[in-house]
Amino acid sequence: MVERRSLWGTLLPHLVLMAGVAVVAFPVYLAVVGSTHESAVIANGQMPLYPGGEAIDTYYRTLVIGPSRSTREPVAGMLLNSFLMAMIIAVGKIAISILSAYAVVYFRFPLRMAAFWTIFVTLMLPVEVRIYPTYKIVADLGLLDSMAGLTLPLIASATATLLFRQFFMTVPDELVEASKIDGAGPFRFFKDTLLPLSRTNMAALFVILFIYGWNQYLWPLLITTRDDMQTIVIGIKKMIVTSDALTEWQIVMATAVLAMLPPVLVVIGMQKLFVRGLVETEK
Amino acid sequence: MEKRAVFGNRALPYALLAPQIAITLIFFYWPAAQAVRQSFLVEDAFGLSTEFVWFENYIHLFTDPGYYRTLWTTVVFSTAVTVMSLSVALLLAVMADREIKGATGYRTLLIWPYAVAPAVAGVLWIFMLDPSLGIIAQGLRRLGIDWNPRLNGTHAMIQVVLASSWKQISYNFLFFLAGLQAIPKSVIEAAAIDGARPWRRFWTIILPLLSPTTFFLVVVNIVYAFFETFGTIDAMTGGGPAKATETLVYKVYADGRLGGDLGGSAAQSVILMAIVIGLTAIQFRFIERKVTY
Numbered sequence: 001m002v003e004r005r006s007l008w009g010t011l012l013p014h015l016v017l018m019a020g021v022a023v024v025a026f027p028v029y030l031a032v033v034g035s036t037h038e039s040a041v042i043a044n045g046q047m048p049l050y051p052g053g054e055a056i057d058t059y060y061r062t063l064v065i066g067p068s069r070s071t072r073e074p075v076a077g078m079l080l081n082s083f084l085m086a087m088i089i090a091v092g093k094i095a096i097s098i099l100s101a102y103a104v105v106y107f108r109f110p111l112r113m114a115a116f117w118t119i120f121v122t123l124m125l126p127v128e129v130r131i132y133p134t135y136k137i138v139a140d141l142g143l144l145d146s147m148a149g150l151t152l153p154l155i156a157s158a159t160a161t162l163l164f165r166q167f168f169m170t171v172p173d174e175l176v177e178a179s180k181i182d183g184a185g186p187f188r189f190f191k192d193t194l195l196p197l198s199r200t201n202m203a204a205l206f207v208i209l210f211i212y213g214w215n216q217y218l219w220p221l222l223i224t225t226r227d228d229m230q231t232i233v234i235g236i237k238k239m240i241v242t243s244d245a246l247t248e249w250q251i252v253m254a255t256a257v258l259a260m261l262p263p264v265l266v267v268i269g270m271q272k273l274f275v276r277g278l279v280e281t282e283k
Numbered sequence: 284m285e286k287r288a289v290f291g292n293r294a295l296p297y298a299l300l301a302p303q304i305a306i307t308l309i310f311f312y313w314p315a316a317q318a319v320r321q322s323f324l325v326e327d328a329f330g331l332s333t334e335f336v337w338f339e340n341y342i343h344l345f346t347d348p349g350y351y352r353t354l355w356t357t358v359v360f361s362t363a364v365t366v367m368s369l370s371v372a373l374l375l376a377v378m379a380d381r382e383i384k385g386a387t388g389y390r391t392l393l394i395w396p397y398a399v400a401p402a403v404a405g406v407l408w409i410f411m412l413d414p415s416l417g418i419i420a421q422g423l424r425r426l427g428i429d430w431n432p433r434l435n436g437t438h439a440m441i442q443v444v445l446a447s448s449w450k451q452i453s454y455n456f457l458f459f460l461a462g463l464q465a466i467p468k469s470v471i472e473a474a475a476i477d478g479a480r481p482w483r484r485f486w487t488i489i490l491p492l493l494s495p496t497t498f499f500l501v502v503v504n505i506v507y508a509f510f511e512t513f514g515t516i517d518a519m520t521g522g523g524p525a526k527a528t529e530t531l532v533y534k535v536y537a538d539g540r541l542g543g544d545l546g547g548s549a550a551q552s553v554i555l556m557a558i559v560i561g562l563t564a565i566q567f568r569f570i571e572r573k574v575t576y
Contacts, residue, residue: 027404030418122307156309169286275457
C-alpha cells in the first residue's frame with residue numbers, strides 16, 4: 001500500500017478479527033465445556049466457563065448407553081447412520097451426475113436437450129417445498145425407515161450434473177480425437193481420460209455433498225420412525241425435553257460436539273477443496 | 284458451446300442418463316405434480332374420499348390472516364438474518380483483506396461453522412439463551428432484562444435470528460473475501476494517492492465494486508433463511524411461542540403433519556415453489572449480466 005499505516009491501523013484488523021473468531025467460536029467452546037460437567041451443575045445455571053472433570057464418563061454414556069430418559073438410543077448408532085447417509089448421498093450423487101453429464105456432453109442423440117432440461121429444472125427446488133408428496137411416494141414404494149428412502153430423494157438434484165457438464169466442456173476436443181485414433185471407445189475414454197481429469201472436481205464436490213448429507217434434518221425427521229434409523233442431527237433434538245429439568249444437558253452437549261466433529265474436520269482438513277467446491281457449485 | 288468430437292453410440296447415452304432421469308422423475312417430478320394436484324383437492328379427516336375443489340385451498344389461504352402473519356414473520360426473519368450475517372461477514376472480510384499477517388489463519392478459524400448442522404446450531408444457542416441455565420440469558424437478567432423466549436415472541440425471534448446468522452457468517456465471509464481480493468489493488472492505490480482515506484475508499488470504491496458479490500449473497504441468504512433454517516427453528520422454538528417464529532416452510536410442515544391439512548399444505552408448497560423459481564430466475568439474470576461485464 002502506498003500510504004504508511006499507523007500502529008492503530010495495523011492493530012485494528014487483528015482486534016476485529018479476533019473478536020469475530022471469539023464470537024464464532026464461543027457457542028462451540030461452551031458446548032465442549034458443557035459436555036464435561038455434571039447435569040446438576042448445568043441445570044442450576046452454575047456452570048463455570050472452564051472444563052470440568054466428567055468428560056470421559058459423559059462421552060462414554062453418550063456413545064454407548066444413551067441418555068436415560070428421552071431417547072434411549074446410544075449415539076454411536078446414530079453416528080453410523082449419519083455417516084452412511086452422508087456417504088450414500090455424496091457418492092450416489094457424484095456417480096449418477098458424472099454419467100449423465102458424460103452422456104449429455106459427449107454424445108449426440110434425439111431428446112438430448114430434453115434430458116438436459118429435465119435435470120436442469122430440479123436445480124433449485126429443495127426437498128423442503130415438496131415434502132409431503134415426496135413422503136407419500138416414498139411410503140407407497142415401501143421405503144420408509146430404509147436407507148434408500150432416506151437418501152434417494154436427496155440425490156435428485158442437478159447441481160452436480162451441471163458442474164460436471166461445465167468441466168467437461170473445458171476438456172480439449174483433441175483428447176477425444178487422440179483417444180479415438182488410439183482405438184479407444186467411449187468406455188475406455190471415460191475410464192482412462194475423463195475420470196482421472198475429474199478427480200479434483202469430484203473431491204471438491206464430495207466435501208460439499210458430505211456436509212450437505214450429514215446435516216439433513218427435515219427429511220430424516222419425517223422418513224425415519226424407528227429409533228435405530230435415527231441420524232445424530234435428529235437424535236440431538238429429541239434429547240431436549242420441553243421441561244428442562246429433565247434434559248440431560250451434558251449429554252446433549254456431548255452429542256452436539258460429536259455431531260459437529262466429522263463435518264467440521266472435513267472442512268478444516270480439506271479447506272482448499274471445500275472452498276473450491278463451494279464456489280463451483282454456486283456458479 | 285458444443286463439442287465437435289463426439290462418440291457415435293446409439294443406446295449408450297440413454298443407459299448413462301437412465302439412473303439420474305429415473306430418480307429425478309420418481310422423486311422430483313412425481314411429487315411436484317402431486318403437490319399441484321393435491322392443492323386442488325380436499326381430503327376428509329380419514330383420507331377415505333377426496334373432492335376436487337378448484338382454487339378453494341388457495342382462496343382459503345389468502346383469506347386467512349394467519350397465512351399473512353407467517354408471511355410477515357418470514358420476511359422479518361429472512362431480512363434480519365440476511366442483514367446481520369452479511370454485515371458481520373463484510374466487516375470481517377474487509378479486515379482480513381488488508382494484507383495482514385495470518386489472513387489465511389483467520390480464514391480457517393472463521394469458515395468452519397458452515398459445517399455445523401442448522402439444528403445443531405439451534406441447540407448450541409439454546410444452551411446459551413435458555414432462560415434458566417443459559418449464560419447469556421443470565422447476563423441479560425442481571426442487566427434487568429426479563430429475557431424469556433419461551434413466552435415472548437420477540438425474544439424467540441431474536442433467538443432464531445442469532446443462531447441462523449451465526450451459521451451463515453462463514454459462507455458470506457468466504458465469498459466477500461474472494462470478491463475483495465478480486466478488486467485490483469491499483470484502483471485502490473490510485474484513490475489513496477488522490478488522498479482518499481480508508482473509510483472514503485470503502486464507500487466510494489470497494490463497496491460499489493463488490494456489488495455483484497453482495498447481490499449474489501443476498502439471494503443465497505434469502506434462500507438459506509427460507510429453507511435451510513427449518514432445523515434451527517424446529518430445535519429452538521418449534522415455531523412458537525404462539526407461532527411467533529413460524530416461517531413459510533415451517534407452516535407447510537406443521538399444517539401437513541400436525542394439522543393433517545394436506546390440501547392446504549400442498550397449496551402452500553406450490554406457492555413456495557413459485558417463490559423459489561422467482562428467486563432462481565433473478566439469480567440467473569444476475570449471473571448472465573456478470574458474464575457480459
